[in-house]
Amino acid sequence: MPAMPRLVRRVSSLALAAVTATAAVTILSISTDSVPNAQADPCQGLGDGSVGTMGTPGELVMGGVYRAASQAGILNNVADAIVGNSIPWFNTLGGHMPKLTGRTDSVELVTGRTSPNKTADRFGITGTDLGIMWDNGNGEVLMAVGDTMGNCIGDSQWRSNVLFRSKDGILEDxxxxxxxxxxxxxxAKSIIPRSGIPGAERTVIPTAGISVAGKQYLRYMSVIDWGQPGHWETNYSSLAISGDNGENWNQLPWTWRVTGQNRLPVGPANFFQHDVEVPQPGQDAPRKERRNDPPPRMDNGQMSAFVKDGDFAYEFLTPSGRQGDARVGRVRIRNEQGQEYWQDFENPTKYEYWDAGKREWTGDFNRASPVIPAPVSELSVAYNEYLGRYIALYTNGDNNIVMRQADSPVGPWSGEDILLSSKSLPSIYGAYVHPWSLNGRDMYFTVSTWDAYNVFLMKTNLDFVRRGEITPENRPDPATTGEVQELGRTPIPGF
Structure with missing residues (x-):
């Protein structure tokens, strides 16, 4: 994957040497004075802002920015993580919002100090990312965000995840x-806590959300550490549930899907107890047997995207990082009377996965076939009524936001249409479609950027995307063809 242009900030050789020498051992404190600020202190002398007390050495790189830099292809080493590329809340530099014309345009900075939502004042949020959205089934859209940085007080306000609610159906403004x-x-509080076990779990990040039978579910990943660009390791992915519209969440430990790198203990709570019927030779009635299954190993199923279709919830699955391909599973969520029920959704044995070779669904994840080729990053899938097809949004290997189309969740999927080029908005990652924008010409979706480390709302005119027969060819970059032109840039202040 091509690396994004480096955001080089000059630091003194003394400061860099000091950080480099101590980064691999332990760092108890670091001052923003070690990196020159391009703007005035956003906290205006009121405190350390998002940096807080810096906490433990494991919290030094503050989780989310390490991930954002890894995804955007910026981070190279520990020194880079601390000062080499200047974490925004160390140097208070921000990004920009482009003014575009053509098939895609920017609509709003959804989060951040200068967002119309005033997230710094209302929620103590100056920096966050992702913006995973789903319909809660009761007239609201829920939005989950990842590692979240706080406002200007001395204590650390790093939260691994936060949830927003929105009833706004007019997205053009x-x-x-x-x-x-x-x-x-x-x-705003962190809805799913991280363990904080040094060397075992850096943070827990939402990857998908869905409402089933009046309950809200999040699929999240337990991150061991952020690695080189586009790479990170996870312990497991799991479900969490809320029965009060996202106010409080309970983790469901028996839904763990572990990796070969898992560093967290697997205990009795992670085993799934269920009854199975075992045929008995010479007897008509099978024998019931109680089983206690350990969590399955699913290295290729650590990040998810949900989409409902008929009686099923489909779950697209990718490995940790952004190098793998996408597979698809499904689980029944409607009974014969057409009513939604949640019991199978929480039952790992009820999931089945698409085996393209045999053209059948199987309970064996190891037989699951790739349906979208690598590299696939954070993924959003929905059925678009305007196009009459399923759509999949993600960031490709060139850091462009792309969309594919298919007549069925199992494919075949079309080639890539670039909705937003990294030429227009460098360091973009993630793309999550707004569930209430799937019926008309304009489709709205969120993206994040490394430099601003916040969530943007974007809009694409679907009349520009391919129609007709599904073909595997990729469309050229609209920033190159002139379908999207940049008219200017609005600076986004740092934290």
Whole structure:
């Protein structure tokens, strides 16, 4: 994968040498003075801002920016993580929002200090990413974000994840964030806690959300560490459930899908107890047997995207990082009367996966076939009524936001249409479609950028995308063909 252009910031050789020498051992404190600021202190002398007390050495690189830099292809080594490329909340530099014309345009900065949603004042959020959205089934869209940085106080406000709620159905002027589960006035809470075990779990990040039978579910990944660009390691992925519209969440440990790198202990809570019927030779009635299954190893099933279709919820699965391909599974969520039920969704033995070779569904994930070729990063899948097809959005190997189409979740999937080029918005990653924008010409979706480390709302005119027969050819970059032109850039202040 081509690396993104480096965001080089000059630091003194003394500061760099000091950081390099100590980064591999332990760092108890670091001051923003070690990196020159391009702007005035956003906290105006009121505190250390998002950096807080810096916490443990494991928290030094603050999880989310390490991931963002890894995804954007910026991070090279530990020194880079700390000062070499200047983490935004160390140097208070920000990014930009492009003004585009053509098939895709920017609509709004959804989060951040200068967002119309005033997330710094209302929720203690100056930096975050992702923006995974789903319909809660009750007139709201829920949005989950990843590693989240706080506002100007001395104590650390790093949260691994946060949830927003929105009833805004008019997206042409932006997306209003109505509220969020709160830890205290002015501070949104982390909805799924991280263990904080040094060397075992850096953070826990949402990857997909869905509503089933009035309950809200999140699929999330337990991250061991962020590695080289486009690579990171996970312990497991799992489901969490909320019965009160996202206010409180319970992790479901028996839904773990572990990797070969798992560093967390697997205990009795991670085993799934269920009854199976065992045929008995010479007898009509099978014998019931109680089983206690350990969590399955699913290295290729660590990040997810959900889409409902008929009686099933389909789950697209990719490995950790952004180098792998996508497979698809499904689980039944409607009974014969057409009513949604949740029991099978929480039952790992009820999931089945598409085996393209035999053209059948199987309960064996090891037989699951790739349906979207690598490299696939964070993924969003939906059925688009306007196109009459399923769509899949993600960032490709060239850091472009792309869309594929298919008549069925199992494919065949079309080649890539580039919705947003990295030429227009460098360091972009992630692409999550708004579930209420699937019926008309304009489709809205969120993206994140490394330099601003916040969530943007974008809009694409679907009349520009391919129609007709599904073909495997990729469309050329619209920033090159002139289908998208940049008219200017609006700076986004740093934290």
């Amino acid at each position: 932006g997306m209003n964030l109505d509220n969020a589960p709160m830890e205290s006035p002015g501070l």
